[in-house]
Amino acid sequence: MPLPKAEVSVTCHDAKNHVMECKRAIADESGYFQMELGVTKVSDFFMGDPSKACHVRLQASPEFKCNNPTNINYSSIEGASLRDEGKRWTGEGYDNVMYAAGPLAFRPAICPPKH
Known part of the structure; x- marks a missing residue:
C-alpha cells in the first residue's frame, strides 16, 4: 500500500562512479513521487545508463510506528x-525519459514473534 508523505532519495553516479546528484522528494497523497534530475546527457551517467547509475532509497516515514526502511525489492545498501x-x-x-x-x-x- 503506498504511503503518502514518505520521504525518498535518489542518488546517481557519474561516468567515474562518483556521486553526481542526490535529491530528496516527499511522496504525494497517493504515495508516489516524481523528481527531475539535472543531468542532460546520458553519457554523464555511470555506464551511460541511468537505470544502472541511479538508486532510490527510503529516508523517512510519516508513520511513527512503522518507520524502519526495508530492502524488500533490492539486496544492496545502494537502494532500488x-x-x-x-x-x-x-x-x-x-x-x-521516465x-x-x-x-x-x-x-x-x-x-512480535510468531509462534
Whole structure:
C-alpha cells in the first residue's frame, strides 16, 4: 500500500562512479513521487545508463510506528535500481525519459514473534 508523505532519495553516479546528484522528494497523497534530475546527457551517467547509475532509497516515514526502511525489492545498501518505463517526451530542447523504482516498504520497529 503506498504511503503518502514518505520521504525518498535518489542518488546517481557519474561516468567515474562518483556521486553526481542526490535529491530528496516527499511522496504525494497517493504515495508516489516524481523528481527531475539535472543531468542532460546520458553519457554523464555511470555506464551511460541511468537505470544502472541511479538508486532510490527510503529516508523517512510519516508513520511513527512503522518507520524502519526495508530492502524488500533490492539486496544492496545502494537502494532500488531504476527501470525505464518507456515513456518519453521532448521539452525545452532536450528529451525526457521516465524511470520508476519497484515498491519500497517500511516495517514496524518491533515485530512480535510468531509462534
